[in-house]
Amino acid sequence: MNLLLVDPAELTGDATCTLRDRRAQHLRSVLGAAVGSQVRAGVIGGGIGRAELLADDGTAITLRLTLTEPAPAPLPIELVLAIPRPKVLTRVIEAAAAFGVARIELTNAWRVDKSYLHSPRLAPDALALAARLGAEQGASTHLPEIAVYHRLMALLDARWPGPPAVKLVAHPGAPPIETAVMGPPAPLALRSGRRAAGSRASSTRSSTAGSRQCRSARRSCVSRPRSPPRSASCSCSSDSSAVDHVERTRRG
DSSP states (O other): OOSEEEOGGGOOTTSEEEEOSHHHHHHHHTSOOOTTOEEEEEETTSOEEEEEEEEEOSSOEEEEEEEEEOOOOOEEEEEEEEOOOHHHHHHHHHHHHHHTEEEEEEEOOTTSOGGGGGOGGGSHHHHHHHHHHHHHHHTOOOOOEEEEESSHHHHHHHHOOSTTSEEEEEOTTSOBHHHHSOSSOOOEEEEOOTTTTSSHHHHHHHHHTTOEEEBOSSSOOEEEOOOTTSOOEEEOOOOHHHHHHHHHHHHO
8 A cells, every 4th residue: 555545525624534444454564553653645536645643542543634735647548448357357457546547448348258247346346446456556546437338339339429539440451540540630549359349240330330440551450369268459560650640649
């Protein structure tokens, strides 16, 4: 724990709070905090500062928070992830939250085992705890919003329904990406990997739903087969002009 996170509702009018959960145990057994000690702390969705330990009766710890600086802004990144194995899922959420991504979407895909969709680690409370643990480790007061979709197309329709976003589908034999993306800079959504899209049919449907097909300048995107528990990924190589063009488009 690199940052003690406190919920706004836990604070009283004099900026004190009382902890009786795992955080209190961590302060005692791991950090060795005693009365008078100070630790780095922050309020979820708020600022960062110090917390002074006022009292500890062995069950509850009372702290007074002093916030001195605004929290770093979350990264402008929305992570879309095919649901991994349950024991990996928690680690992935923690790592993403530690980096400070703005939002996480978990989705079903062709190579996702259907039993993963019923894992208790997908429960809202379990995902929220993993995000909180990651934020504590990454010293961030931002907890990414996490959504779970049982169909990839439902995710795409919900998050990128149409204009003004430019929607591209990586597909072998399609025009190079630098010719597919034309006009002034605009938000860009790139869908890569036929297997990650669920099936050839779903890729076709997404390409007809306002998306244009493209490929990298040097070679087409190719889905690499992997072991069944993992989702396939798309590996592309492109020349610098294509990368620069996409980067300028993304910034816009």
